[in-house]
Amino acid sequence: MFKVKSRHSHEYAKFIIESLVKKLYASQNEEVDMNDEAENNEQPRIQSLEGLPLKSNLTELHYAQLFFIVGHSAIKMLTFIEQMENDLKKAVSDSL
Numbered sequence: 001m002f003k004v005k006s007r008h009s010h011e012y013a014k015f016i017i018e019s020l021v022k023k024l025y026a027s028q029n030e031e032v033d034m035n036d037e038a039e040n041n042e043q044p045r046i047q048s049l050e051g052l053p054l055k056s057n058l059t060e061l062h063y064a065q066l067f068f069i070v071g072h073s074a075i076k077m078l079t080f081i082e083q084m085e086n087d088l089k090k091a092v093s094d095s096l
Contacts, residue, residue, distance in 0.1 A: 013073040025052040
């Protein structure tokens with residue numbers, strides 16, 4: 001996933017982060033939500049996690065996975081931005 005170099009790579013990261021966050025919260029209607037999403041052919045989205053309790057069986061691994069993905073995505077996005085900046089500077093200097 002993180003070797004994807006496209007303008008939409010942030011959408012992939014967003015989808016994975018949303019999925020991991022959604023797994024941290026308990027949901028009473030989890031089966032209903034999944035069936036509704038399958039019928040609508042839409043990507044699962046976090047609608048509102050306010051008021052939902054965290055799952056009681058969470059371990060450090062759950063948090064470690066989430067923080068790793070968030071941090072790795074941030075580093076990759078910053079690297080991509082720096083690369084674009086360098087390409088832009090090079091294009092400007094070549095045109096002069």
